[in-house]
Amino acid sequence: MPRAGLDPAAVVAAGAALADEVGLTNLTMGLLAERVGVRTPSLYKHVSGQEDLNRRIAVLALREAADAVGGAVQGYAGRDALAAAARAFRTFVVEHPGRYAATIGVEPSGPDDPLATEGMRVLGAFTAVLRGYEIAESDLDHALRMLRSLCHGFATLQAANGFQWSADIDESFEWLIAFADRGLRAL
């Protein structure tokens, strides 16, 4: 019986991929074990359980989201930066619904928790976008929360297939970006 050569990172990556494919709620230890070519109990050599797995997937997701959003914003400012960030975020959520779902509801245990660190990086990327607008210091937090709510809400609704009707979803999202941009410029 040759070793599978697993390590926590490989297990987590496979778990995240599987969550994207079958949905986080259908991600089972048995399914993941099968995917990585190992018997179920062997997974416990790398992650301490389902909760731990979920946490690690969440950290991975936040890191990737932060990279995506942060990278997309590079070199842009104002409306272009806003559009790039929003698009990158939504693309990430829609393409990786399972791992993004893992980030919802997990709470960092403290300021040193990687979960907190990566979460801050995502916020940092959006904060960078806001710096391109003339926003009063007192409005910054609120604007950040607005942006976050908008992106999170739209992306999760789309990922959950929550938009049934007529209008084109991409078009709605672009409309949303324009709406937010006008509002932010008017502050």
Add this chain to the structure above:
Amino acid sequence: MPRAGLDPAAVVAAGAALADEVGLTNLTMGLLAERVGVRTPSLYKHVSGQEDLNRRIAVLALREAADAVGGAVQGYAGRDALAAAARAFRTFVVEHPGRYAATIGVEPSGPDDPLATEGMRVLGAFTAVLRGYEIAESDLDHALRMLRSLCHGFATLQAANGFQWSADIDESFEWLIAFADRGLRAL
């Protein structure tokens, strides 16, 4: 052994209440059975299983949300209506996080599904709000999605304790309402 006098509605109502208390993910058939004073298998005389229970809780939640938002809007227009609707929605989600969570990810089986009906009622309430603004027909759907994303995103982030930092959450929400109002009036 006297009868408990249960019926599907009572089971669903208890399930929704329990979900709000302990979180939807911790809602277990055993816990619910205990709550309604019956042994676990007896629940299956009223709901066909966990998935069915979840669906029914979702229908209940959407009905209540539609009632809350629709009722709050009565007699108001424009910014007042927007504020009333948004506040009612957020209050509902924050006070009933469990049952609202049940609405996420469930898909109506068809146009006659009560889930679809009640969902439409919620949308209808928000659509009524938008009628108080001068919005071009072509912008209506987008504006509705924007409003929905904003409310859904903010409420779920708050319910998941997703806002860690400094600024006051209620204040942010009021800021959000004002932001949306200005944007909608500028259309």
Add this chain to the structure above:
DNA sequence: GCTAAAAGCTAATCGGATTAGCCAAGCCTG
């Protein structure tokens, strides 16, 4: 080559969901 930690495995336990099958309560009819 020797050894100990690491990584797999099988077997067993546990808990929650669900099903099978039995029984009593309540209602409706004659």
Add this chain to the structure above:
DNA sequence: CAGGCTTGGCTAATCCGATTAGCTTTTAGC
């Protein structure tokens, strides 16, 4: 008011996924 049917509840049993226990083999380091 008894008989019988339907309904709601119960116990026992099954199933499945998570997790733990304990054994074995690989393999890095000496």
